[in-house]
Amino acid sequence: MPHRLSSALWFCAPFIVLIVLWAVFIPYFDVNPRLFPHLSSVVQAGIEGIQDGTLVQHISASLLRVAVGTVLALLVAIPLGVAMGVSPFVSNFLTPLFRFFSVLAGIAWIPIATLWFGYGFGAITFVIFNAVFFIVTYNTLLGVSTIPIHVRNAAASLGAGRWAMLTEVLLPGALPNIVTGIRTGLGFAWRGLIAAEMIATNVGLGYMLFVARDFYRTEVIVLGMIVIGVLWLLLDRLVLAPIERATIERWGMVRRA
Amino acid sequence: MKDLTIRNLSKTYFDPYAGTNVTAVHDVSLKVEQGEFVCIVGPSGCGKTTILNMIAGFIPHTGGEILVGGRPVKGPGADRGVVFQSFALFPWRTVLENVAFGPKMRGVRKVEREKIAHEYLALVKLTEAAGRYPAELSGGMQQRVGVVRALANEPDVLLMDEPFASVDAQTRMTLQEELTRIWQEKRPTVIFITHDVAEAVFLGNRVIALSKGRVLEEISVDLPRPRSWDALNDDARFKELSGRVLQLVRSA
Ligand SMILES: Nc1ncnc2c1ncn2[C@@H]1O[C@H](COP(=O)(O)OP(=O)(O)O)[C@@H](O)[C@H]1O
Ligand SMILES: [Mg+2]
Secondary structure: OHHHHHHHHHHHHHHHHHHHHHHHHHHHOOOOOOOOOOHHHHHHHHHHHHHOOHHHHHHHHHHHHHHHHHHHHHHHHHHHHHHHHHOHHHHHHHHHHHHHHHHHOOHHHHHHHHHHHOOOHHHHHHHHHHHHHHHHHHHHHHHHHOOOHHHHHHHHHOOOOHHHHHHHHHHHHHHHHHHHHHHHHHHHHHHHHHHHHHHHOOOOHHHHHHHHHHOOOHHHHHHHHHHHHHHHHHHHHHHHHHHHHHHHHHOOOOOOO | OOOEEEEEEEEEEEEOOOOEEEEEEEEEEEEEOOOOEEEEEOOOOOOHHHHHHHHHOOOOOOEEEEEEOOEEOOOOOOOEEEEOOOOOOOOOOOHHHHHOHHHHHOOOOHHHHHHHHHHHHHHOOOHHHOOOOHHHOOHHHHHHHHHHHHHOOOOOEEEEEOOOOOOOHHHHHHHHHHHHHHHHHHOOEEEEEEOOHHHHHHHOOEEEEEEOOEEEEEEEOOOOOOOOHHHHOOOHHHHHHHHHHHHHHHHO
């Protein structure tokens, strides 16, 4: 526990230095607040946003879109990835396709998404869905196809039927890859979300940033950037990374994604 | 436990690179009685794994038949337990859960199957390791788990493909002695595959010498049990039998 505390402190240290520099130098050089805000005005904007509920509203709109898009993507991606991974032919055939879309996924989908779904929840959720779907499908497929054939044979000769093979071997065997896929996919999704919200909606963190720009409210812009970064770090460090570590390290499995 | 009959078994692979057929197993016939320990020995590439994989049902055979207790083999099944050279443990399951896996597939209740698993782990002195994950164990310990995982499912036939080939020499000798002890206690029907002549003679009631996919000769091993390396290292009969098998395998 003391070790984790000190590593958490070390993680925060550069941010603390940055904040101190900010608090000292922006007033010292008398920077125009239309170019960059004072620390105090950002704190003020944060407090106001919490008090009048707008900040919470933007955050929850963004998180809801990510949650819905991600859950939908996982519901389709994992079964599909498993189905593709069990057949070497199918997985070899489709791997290049999924690799291509994994890289493409995210922001590049915004124009077509707004054409298909109009501006709003549908288009943004679609962008999130794509960012997560292709990477998780690809990683699931990769995870399943790299389970050693001996391990599958061992399960079969211990009496595992189709269902047990799926739940006892294929899914746990692919889990480290699936988790890595979710982590990478959510990283893309989060970036895509902010971009999409700047274009395609009237609520959410991306929208909050973009509108603030029109009024030269740099303190709201910087507040939004901080919230976006902090939310991602919390999600990644406190939820995704520990799950990934637990599966990969505990099981002594090589990282394969 | 049941007997195993193999009649005129053969296997032809298609080699996609050369575009030709390769016959890895020619017309092999073999009968293994219930409770017998049979070793198949031969140089690498002579078709040992192919034979074992066909018996296990992992790959189809292209000729002949395989009967376990009189019933033809169609695909893998719990009646034939397999121990792999690469251990093939489930990395996401603890040692205890690995050993309890077979009973779980049979629908044995959790309390009951964990009791079974504990009994088998005690047999190989791994009680302490029950809660650990395979990656936390040495190779020798992992293969002990591999052996009792197969045994805990009480298969009719236990199939072992060079199970001790990837552990160090000292550990291998210990594992071989443990296996003969367990075999005497539980009396499973065993087919044990190896390229190591001394190992085959040490373990088996019968050694079958294989070369280029054909059975060369069968040799009965009449050494007394329990067997230990201390006793057999300088045993004249052991040396004589090993010498004969070695000669067979090398001359082919
Ligand atoms: N899947 C396969 N496709 C084509 N040839 C194979 C395949 N598996 C094995 N063989 C060939 O069959 C022969 C016997 O192999 P194997 O049974 O693995 O031998 P051993 O276990 O005795 O070393 C070898 O010549 C090998 O190249
Ligand atoms: Mg082999």
